[in-house]
Amino acid sequence: MELLLNIGAATEKCLAYVGSLAQLLGRAMADSVVSPLKRSLSFQRAIHQAMAVGVTAIPVISFITFFIGVIMALQGAYELRRFGALYLVADMVAISITRELGPLVTAIVVIGRSGSAFAAEIGTMKVTEELDAIETMALRPIAFLVAPKLLAMLVMMPCLTIWADLMGVLGGSVFGMMGANYTFGTYLAATRDALFIRDIITGLVKSIVFGLVITGVGCQEGFSTGTGSEQVGRSTTAAVVTSIFLIVFVDLVFTAIFYMTSRV
């Protein structure tokens, strides 16, 4: 009975959390579409955020997805070789990177770089009364802080994911050229033939949802920071852990949906 009560309470807490995320994101979207801040101030802040979230993440995402492309090729070749199907390595890398690993790895890197930064920034602002100051200046903290982040995230996540896809395929091609009798040209051609536009769209749809989750959780954890600077650390950790969990969960749901809807 005790156990049931605990499960019930935990479920209720989870639902309430998801509800608060939806509310925060809904208000941020309404603020960025319906009543944007004046004088493109919000736009400026969104550009600034887009630089921080997107452009500066390019080097690390490039390296990680390039290596993952190589790893996927090596790992795939290990199995494919036994069936004499080494020529399929390009197809395998292309599909697993664009549908799954590109968006997922990008999301995890962005969580580490930006989700945590959102929570730390907003949490610190709460501790130093900056959020109160924004409110007493008759500005809305969500419009001022969350809306630009959300805009930046919704634009940059798909861009980063496309870049990650590209770097992953490049990584795969290195193995393809060195270990599977491909030239760079034939590898790219094989990749192009293996991919349907649907595969790339699938990854991009995921990346947009990931962007929503990362912004929502990062900002939500920031706003729920208690008093005292050690609470900022707690919020940042919570933002990273919760985001990673939710990303993987959302990924599972979407992959399942795409699988079921694409069955012939």
Place this chain on the structure above:
Amino acid sequence: MSSNEAPVISARDLRVQYADREILHGINFEVKARETMVILGASGSGKSTLLRTMVGLEKPTSGSVWVGGTNLATASAAEMNAVRKRIGLSFQGGALIGSMTVGENIALPLREHTNLEESTIEVIVRIKLRQVGLIKFEHFMPSELSGGMKKRAAVARAMSMDPEILFFDEPSAGLDPIIAAGIDQLILNLKQALGVTIIVVTHELASAFLIADRILVLDAGNILNIASPEELKQSTHPRIRQFLNRVPDSEAGEDVDNLQLFTDG
């Protein structure tokens, strides 16, 4: 004391509670136009809560608090924002937005709430910075300023919309005596130059007596006295005497007994 002008701020049986703990136990007071009212009280007396309630950061549990003709207890979000555009609050730690320069912080409410030309806004920012003595620091980030400078910058930001009421939260807390005296002088200068209503929350006696027209003494969520500095110095209320004479709480019992002996005898 007599004035036929409507009060700028008035609280009627104002109660505020956090969770199940009541902080303000039904207080009543009025602040007249262009007066400087100091809210004096020990830590935990509820003075910060009172300030937060007057700027709409806390909602009254019951009673009313009227600021510039709007009852904040029942105000809608739009009415609250209308009030907030007419007030300025200088926070204890400055609360300048860390990602913007000092100048941008001051310009922020102007850019958001007015249709002024950018060049006009720049001029206003410089005027405000000059008033607080920070004219050379327009392009500094808040993190590059000292504690006293942050407070001055916060005052400049609070003044940017030419508010009718200026609130100061602990203006001299955490500053050395010279810088603190400088902030007191700044408040006095503003009082003379701007002719606005000023509310200062503090526990610093010297500063309270220096700048106040009237002092409201708050203790454990109740108003002990509202009086001019001269009247307050004459007060025989034991708790006020304890505060004025800086007597710690453990000895307070004896002090109260002594006072009662004197007054009874």
